[in-house]
Structure formats: C-alpha cells, structure tokens
Amino acid sequence: MSSLSLQAAGAAREAIDTNVPRLVAEKFASKLFAQDPALWGAAAEEEAAVRLGWTDAVSVSRPLVPEIEELRDDFAREGVTRFVLAGMGGSSLAPEVITRSAGVELFVLDSTDPEMVTKALEDLEHTALIVSSKSGSTVETDSARRVFIDAFERAGVDAPSRIVVVTDPGSPMDTASREAGYRKTFNADPNVGGRFSALTAFGLVPSGLAGVDVAALLDDAEEAVEMLREDDENNIGLQLGAALGGTSPLRDKIVLVNQGAPFVGFADWAEQLIAESTGKSGTGVLPVVVDDGAPELTSGASDVLVVSLVAEEDVDPEQSEGVRVAGSLSGLMMAFEVAIAVAGHLLGIDPFNQPDVESAKAATRELLASKPEPSPAAATDGEIEIRGAEDVLRGATTVPAALSALLEQLPEDGYVSVQAYFDRLGWTELESVRDVLARRTGRPVTFGWGPRFLHSTGQYHKGGPAQGVYVQITAATDTDVDIPGIPFTFGELISAQADGDATVLAEHHRPVLRLRLLDREAGVAQLLRAASEL
Structure with a gap:
C-alpha cells in the first residue's frame, strides 16, 4: 500500500x-x-x-541504504542480533514506529528511569548500541552511552566495536565518536529538524540495522512525494x-x-x-x-x-x-x-523552532548542579506523597481530593495532561488513567511518559494556549544506576527532570499536581483506584 x-x-x-x-x-x-x-x-x-532539507530526504538518504545493509550483515556474522537505540524525541519516535510496524525488534531507550535503563543493559553479548542525537549533546543520550561503555567493558565486550552513532556533521558527538574509534558514525542532513527526520539517517539507520527494508520505505515515500509536491x-x-x-x-x-x-x-x-x-x-x-x-x-x-x-x-x-x-x-x-x-x-507561526523546550533542560541542569533537598509533601495519602501550590491543592490531603481540586480548575476549553516519569515498558497499566479522566471531565486528556515527552508535547505545554492542568507522577525505586564520569545517577537525573519541568510549568502559571509514589506497585494501584472513584 x-x-x-x-x-x-x-x-x-x-x-x-x-x-x-x-x-x-x-x-x-x-x-x-x-x-x-x-x-x-x-x-x-x-x-x-x-x-527544509526533509523535503528532499528521499534522494539524500538513498546512499545510506547500502551502508546500513553492509553494517547489518557484518553485525549478523558476528552474532550481534539485538540493537538498543539511545535517543530522544525525533531521534527515537520514528525508528520505534517503523520497527514496530514491521514486526522487527528494537529496544528504544528514551528514558532515564533506572528500571528501564537496567532492562536495556541485558544480553550484552549479542547487543549493539545506536547512539542518536542531532545536537550531539543530549544529556539522556550521552548518559546512556556512558553506562553502555562501562557495561560492555565489564562484560568483556569491545565497546567501540559495538557502538554506532547518528548525529549532525560537526557536532560534539561526531568529533568524539570518530576519535574514540566507534564502529561507524553516520551523519544526517543538518538542514532537517529532529521531528522532521524520520526518513533521514535518524530514522533509517536504527530501523535498517534492526532488520527493516529501508529501501522499500524510501520507495513508498518517493511515490507519495510525487503527489505532495503538486x-x-x-x-x-x-x-x-x-x-x-x-x-x-x-x-x-x-x-x-x-x-x-x-x-x-x-x-x-x-x-x-x-x-x-x-x-x-x-x-x-x-x-x-x-x-x-x-x-x-x-x-x-x-x-x-x-x-x-x-x-x-x-x-x-x-x-x-x-x-x-x-x-x-x-x-x-x-x-x-x-x-x-x-x-x-x-x-501564522514558525513550525520549525521550539523556543520553550530549552527552559525545562535549563531547570534540570540547575537542579543537578545544586542538588537541593526535596520539598516537603503537602500531605501523604497511603503510598502517595502529594505536592502542589496552595491554590492548586486547595487544602486537599487525599489523592481523590487533590485530583478533584485540580480538575475543578480545568477551563471549559481545556485539557488534562498526565505525565508519568516511569519505566514505560514495565508499567503500561498507568495509561488506563487517561480514559478514566477523559470520562470524568468530558475533556481531552493526553498521557506522556517522562522524560521523553519533554522533547515533544513539552513545548506545547509551555508555549501553547494556557488551557491545561497537569498531573505529574513520579516514583521511588530500589533500583538506581550510576553514570560513569558524571556526578549524578539516573535516579537523580529523572528526579531533576521532573522537578525542573514542574517548576517551569508553574512559572508559566500552569496548575501542576505532583504525586510521588513511595512504592511503585502499591502506589500505581492506589492511584488507579483514586482516579476511578472521582
């Protein structure tokens, strides 16, 4: 088709x-x-x-196909059959839909949740890492690269031979990866923004290495372009x-x-x-x-x-x-x-910039540098700590009351945004809260996994119309992973990302209810019960 x-x-x-x-x-x-x-x-x-380079992506990307296929065949001969993609936003979303639609396995690591990072580090004997970052300085991607190098070395695997990089020419990662002797570095067209990069090296390299027929993908796109340009x-x-x-x-x-x-x-x-x-x-x-x-x-x-x-x-x-x-x-x-x-x-807007994405990143960097003590909870209900400004909570001390107080502030033309800073592969049941809140409010409800949504809908939350109310869900974990060469762990990083985004939303006068689960399993069950009781 x-x-x-x-x-x-x-x-x-x-x-x-x-x-x-x-x-x-x-x-x-x-x-x-x-x-x-x-x-x-x-x-x-x-x-x-x-x-605007994406308009010419099909012809620009054609020469990549034989390079991708040759590398895939080389890996197969070496027994490398599992691929992990470390990327965020435009560097991960296209390969994920391409591979899942083709029925091909690709582990997409677009999270800093320690539990998900731990799962990505399995079966290293048969694994190659694809590090994908347009800027070459994305903190999540660089942290994943560091922890994989350490894990490969501990497992007795030659790390450089298992790392493939996709980045813009001249980026910090482009220079560093060539100096480090990584297996291969693919350069993408720098005149393509990340979210428009599906049919550039960012979408094609991970998909092709995992086993997708990327030449056929380009053929279909080429046929569509013939009509779309008319x-x-x-x-x-x-x-x-x-x-x-x-x-x-x-x-x-x-x-x-x-x-x-x-x-x-x-x-x-x-x-x-x-x-x-x-x-x-x-x-x-x-x-x-x-x-x-x-x-x-x-x-x-x-x-x-x-x-x-x-x-x-x-x-x-x-x-x-x-x-x-x-x-x-x-x-x-x-x-x-x-x-x-x-x-x-x-x-009447510029569709190619993202002026508000950087604000959450800056807030995260500041929190990681200062490492402040966590703000005290306004209340604790069972396994869930409740936080929020006084005008958001309105005296609520239980989760159902806090949710009700937030939803009372939902504008007639508004929406609810649920943001779960969790291992998105292990806790899919959390997504069911979306339909529950949509039925309760009669309004649209979005569900985003943190921190990856910061690279997508996060721009809209701050830069779009002031119509949203926000439920942020975080969780304690017994699992944490150190990041070699960096003075913080993955657990500290995802916590700072959540704190930073909540701070920026509040600065934009967006109502934010923050729920921290002290125990993941019990807390998720309690939260789902609370939502269904509204």
Whole structure:
C-alpha cells in the first residue's frame, strides 16, 4: 500500500474547501519542495532557511541504504542480533514506529528511569548500541552511552566495536565518536529538524540495522512525494494541513486514533511533530493520542477534530465529521510533515523552532548542579506523597481530593495532561488513567511518559494556549544506576527532570499536581483506584 487517500467531513471539509484553493493559487506545495523559506513570514525565514532539507530526504538518504545493509550483515556474522537505540524525541519516535510496524525488534531507550535503563543493559553479548542525537549533546543520550561503555567493558565486550552513532556533521558527538574509534558514525542532513527526520539517517539507520527494508520505505515515500509536491486541490498534504490548522473557529484539540491502519505507534510519532511544531506564541493545536473507543471520539466537543488512521479501502460513506487518512507508513510520514508546514502557515507561526523546550533542560541542569533537598509533601495519602501550590491543592490531603481540586480548575476549553516519569515498558497499566479522566471531565486528556515527552508535547505545554492542568507522577525505586564520569545517577537525573519541568510549568502559571509514589506497585494501584472513584 503506497498511495495516499483522505476523506473529510464537517468542519474539516469546510476548512479544506476554504483554504486549499488559496494554497494552490499561492503555489505553496511547489514552493515548499523548492525549499522557499519565506512561506512562514519574515520572522521565521532565518530558521526555515536551514530546516527544509526533509523535503528532499528521499534522494539524500538513498546512499545510506547500502551502508546500513553492509553494517547489518557484518553485525549478523558476528552474532550481534539485538540493537538498543539511545535517543530522544525525533531521534527515537520514528525508528520505534517503523520497527514496530514491521514486526522487527528494537529496544528504544528514551528514558532515564533506572528500571528501564537496567532492562536495556541485558544480553550484552549479542547487543549493539545506536547512539542518536542531532545536537550531539543530549544529556539522556550521552548518559546512556556512558553506562553502555562501562557495561560492555565489564562484560568483556569491545565497546567501540559495538557502538554506532547518528548525529549532525560537526557536532560534539561526531568529533568524539570518530576519535574514540566507534564502529561507524553516520551523519544526517543538518538542514532537517529532529521531528522532521524520520526518513533521514535518524530514522533509517536504527530501523535498517534492526532488520527493516529501508529501501522499500524510501520507495513508498518517493511515490507519495510525487503527489505532495503538486499545486493541486487533490494534494493530501495540503488537505490535511488545512484541516489541522484551518478550521474556523479553530478546533485546536487533534484527537489521533488508529482505526485499522497497519501501523503501531504512528500517532505517538505524529504527536511530537504536531505539538512541537505548532505549540508556541500562545497558539497551536494539541495532539491527543487515544485508542479506539476513547471518550474523546464521541464527545462532540466543538474544539475537537478527530483524525483517524485507517486501511486504504476503509471508506465511510456515513462520516459526518473529522478526517480519515490512509497510505503507506513513509508516505503518511511525508504527508503529515507537509501538513504541519501548511498548518504553521495558516496559524501564522514558525513550525520549525521550539523556543520553550530549552527552559525545562535549563531547570534540570540547575537542579543537578545544586542538588537541593526535596520539598516537603503537602500531605501523604497511603503510598502517595502529594505536592502542589496552595491554590492548586486547595487544602486537599487525599489523592481523590487533590485530583478533584485540580480538575475543578480545568477551563471549559481545556485539557488534562498526565505525565508519568516511569519505566514505560514495565508499567503500561498507568495509561488506563487517561480514559478514566477523559470520562470524568468530558475533556481531552493526553498521557506522556517522562522524560521523553519533554522533547515533544513539552513545548506545547509551555508555549501553547494556557488551557491545561497537569498531573505529574513520579516514583521511588530500589533500583538506581550510576553514570560513569558524571556526578549524578539516573535516579537523580529523572528526579531533576521532573522537578525542573514542574517548576517551569508553574512559572508559566500552569496548575501542576505532583504525586510521588513511595512504592511503585502499591502506589500505581492506589492511584488507579483514586482516579476511578472521582
């Protein structure tokens, strides 16, 4: 399946009919693929001038294919059959959806939770590490690299021969990895932002080494590009972009659901692309990832637009609202990237910068340097410590009361954000709190695993409209992992990341309820009971 199709109704169809003819008349699509940086206004021109390489990703990435395949074959001959990807945000989300959709194993380490780090360090005899960072200075990625080198050496494995690096040319990691003699260093196109990098070395190297046919992926994308670059009213990139950013009044909660498409995790990849690209300057559209049957799909809220991923043949003649899209995986990735460029144009923002991401990183660095004592809990209920500003808690001393106090502050057009700083592979039951809160509030609820969401929806939380209320969940653990050469552990790092983000949210006058579980198993059970009792 490589063709693209889109069906729209209601407000989405009106937005398409209103905006697409104008976009065609402006020659938006052909100018985009000609990499015209003026499409988003003068203020965005400098950034856009060095961020449009993704439009040419297919041809730029072709020479990578034989290099990836040769290295994969070499590893196989050496008995290396397990690959761990250390990356965050755009460096991890695309390889995860590509490999999971292809049924190929890739351990994606995009967490600083000590329990998840420990799982990544298993079976080192058969493991290679892919270190992926555009800037070459991402703290999570560098920490993973350090701990793997130490673990390889302890296991009697030659560490440099098991490390592959993907980074921008000239980055600190590019220089250091070549000096260290790592197995191979792949350079990506520096004129591509991380969230647009799915079909560059960042998406292709980990996927290809794990066993995906990346040449076929590029073939499908190339076919999609032929249509996406045309100034034509049937251009699905223009149509999808008009639906995402051009409804009037703006439907700024984009509910993403898979209803039959043969992909795993596509909405998680699209979530970063949409949130980090549009959530700034007090505007934007919020992606809300849900499963089929979620309350948001039938809420009828006037600010919600449902975008369904469906099988190509799944046409719904009764559709009365929303968007249904189908196509190949890489074709849809290209279509969504075009759509976000269009949405940024319609919303009047620069889709390529992320001005508020750095604030949480800076707060984390400050906390790691000063190592302050933890703030005392406002109350402890069973296995859960409760923290929050007085105007957030409103005197609550139990978890149900604290949740109720927070939800009372939810605006009529608001959303709830649940942020769990946990091992996302070991505690998937936590995600069930999302549907519970959505039913309780009648409003969209997002669920993000920390710290990885800091590299995606974290931008929207601070830079987008002030509509959210936030539940941060952290936990004590008996497991911790030292980071060689660094004066803090993974446990201290994830704690500082949570503290830092909560501080920045509060500085932006966002209501934050912080729940720290003293025992993971008992605390998760208690939290789920408390949410269901609301």
